[in-house]
Amino acid sequence: MPGVTSSSVKQARQALGRRLREIRKDAGLTARELARRAGWHESKCSRLENGRTPPSDADIRTYTAHCAAQDQTADLIATARGIEGAYIQWRRMERAGLKRVQQSVAPLFERTRRFRVYQSWVIPGLLQSAAYTRAVLSTVADLRDVPDDIDEAVAVRMDRQRILYSGDRRFAMLVEEWVLRTVIGDSGVMAGALGHLISVASLPSVSLGVIPLGVPRGQGWPVESFTVYDDTQVNVELVSAHRTVTQPGEIAEYTKTFAELSAIAVYGVQARSLITAAIDALG
Numbered sequence: 001m002p003g004v005t006s007s008s009v010k011q012a013r014q015a016l017g018r019r020l021r022e023i024r025k026d027a028g029l030t031a032r033e034l035a036r037r038a039g040w041h042e043s044k045c046s047r048l049e050n051g052r053t054p055p056s057d058a059d060i061r062t063y064t065a066h067c068a069a070q071d072q073t074a075d076l077i078a079t080a081r082g083i084e085g086a087y088i089q090w091r092r093m094e095r096a097g098l099k100r101v102q103q104s105v106a107p108l109f110e111r112t113r114r115f116r117v118y119q120s121w122v123i124p125g126l127l128q129s130a131a132y133t134r135a136v137l138s139t140v141a142d143l144r145d146v147p148d149d150i151d152e153a154v155a156v157r158m159d160r161q162r163i164l165y166s167g168d169r170r171f172a173m174l175v176e177e178w179v180l181r182t183v184i185g186d187s188g189v190m191a192g193a194l195g196h197l198i199s200v201a202s203l204p205s206v207s208l209g210v211i212p213l214g215v216p217r218g219q220g221w222p223v224e225s226f227t228v229y230d231d232t233q234v235n236v237e238l239v240s241a242h243r244t245v246t247q248p249g250e251i252a253e254y255t256k257t258f259a260e261l262s263a264i265a266v267y268g269v270q271a272r273s274l275i276t277a278a279i280d281a282l283g
Helices: 002-026 031-038 044-049 057-066 070-086 090-094 098-104 106-111 130-144 150-164 177-181 187-201 248-263 268-281
Strands: 087-089 114-119 170-176 206-211 226-229 233-237 241-245
Touching: 002 044, 002 057, 002 070, 031 044, 031 057, 057 070, 070 248, 098 150, 106 150, 114 248, 130 150, 130 187, 170 177, 170 248, 177 206, 177 268, 187 206, 187 268, 206 248, 206 268, 226 248, 233 248, 241 248
Parallel strands: 114 170, 170 206
Antiparallel strands: 087 241, 114 226, 226 233, 233 241
């Protein structure tokens, strides 16, 4: 898997370089002229625009200033800062144990006041039962050959759920109906998890939407699972990696996607009926 992360970083650098090139061309400047105005070696623009040299904050400010594109400076700086840390392989995150992974997100959860979670794979972590979490993390441990500290990792995740009951936080949760129908662990674990889901979904701080099977998707296309933390960060779950998004433009795309998915979900009694039907189907 090592090549997956390095390839993703390379592609992100190249995409940033293409954005810089478009800004320069929109300004009517050649790479040589921009380098002259900036006091750079004439090859520097080419290295930046081809993704071979990561731009510093100062590089971006200089670039946008000479291209009269200062309105894009903050967005470009956020993109550049995020690239190196945006793609982190699951194996790299988990090699110190699953407990460490669970603990690593604690500061983010503590400072966030508005959570928007879309799950197309499993029940959202904050709404999971202990047995369901154990089944999920056991599968992760088996697939990725990580240290066996599942008991400790489950305890950390369960302790994290206290934020559902404290403070002024709000949790908007969306799941695809097939998440309710996908048996994690065994039928007993799944039935307990769905019963727990009904219980926590009734909390005043939680809004749970279920996107029914067979609903016309429109613009609410099923995508990778993601969580929006306030309007400052998005974490995306990929098969090979965990992606952190901090660029304002990209965050806006995820919040728009969440709104589109929310529009085709059902809530309240209708959502509980889908959960109950999934429990009944377990026999």
